[in-house]
Amino acid sequence: MPAALWAGALLAPLGWLAYVLWVGARTGDLFRGYFTVQSAWESRFDFGAGAVRFLRLLFLYGGGVVYPAALLLVLIGVVLFGLLCLDRAPLALVVFAGVLVLLVLGGSGSFSSKPRFLLPVFPLLIPPARALARTWRVRPAQALLVGGALAVASLLYGAYVTVVAHSPL
Secondary structure, three states: OOHHHHHHHHHHHHHHHHHHHHHHHHHOOOOOHHHHHHHHOOOOEOOOHHHHHHHHHHHHHOOOOHHHHHHHHHHHHHHHHHHHHHOOOOHHHHHHHHHHHHHHHHEOOOHHHHHHHOOOOHHHHHHHHHHHHHHHHHOHHHHHHHHHHHHHHHHHHHHHHHHHHOOOO
16 A cells, blocks of 8 residues: 555544544633533434434424435435445445444434535445446436436525524534
8 A cells, every 4th residue: 555545544533633622622621622512412423323213203203304305315325335335446435435424324413414424425426426427428418417406406405404494404
């Protein structure tokens, strides 16, 4: 493995540590401030127990538009991760995506914010991007239609959550 790759792998956790210390400095408790903030948001890794409890309530009592949409987006993320694995992507990308998807699935806290935690998982876009590129070569109009429809759906969901639902993202 090239030295630059190892340097990046070793430096990335230092970025997280710097962020933890920065939050701690902002809250006045350098070493525990970040974890105090996470506790206030009831954000912790509970192996998905909180998500299962929430989903049970969602299926029993319903939940407007935001929560089912969040569930759909998380399920799409899981499917895209499966496709990424089947696509034989580089191991580093699979591990990166897998860890972040695992954190989304196993973390507690506000369910409506789970799609936000999938935003940095760019490797999940590799399989649909390859499929769209293949479609572009054969049927460019269909590829434009699919890309445009996804962009409009994303815009409408973001606008709804921000303006109408006032849900935490």
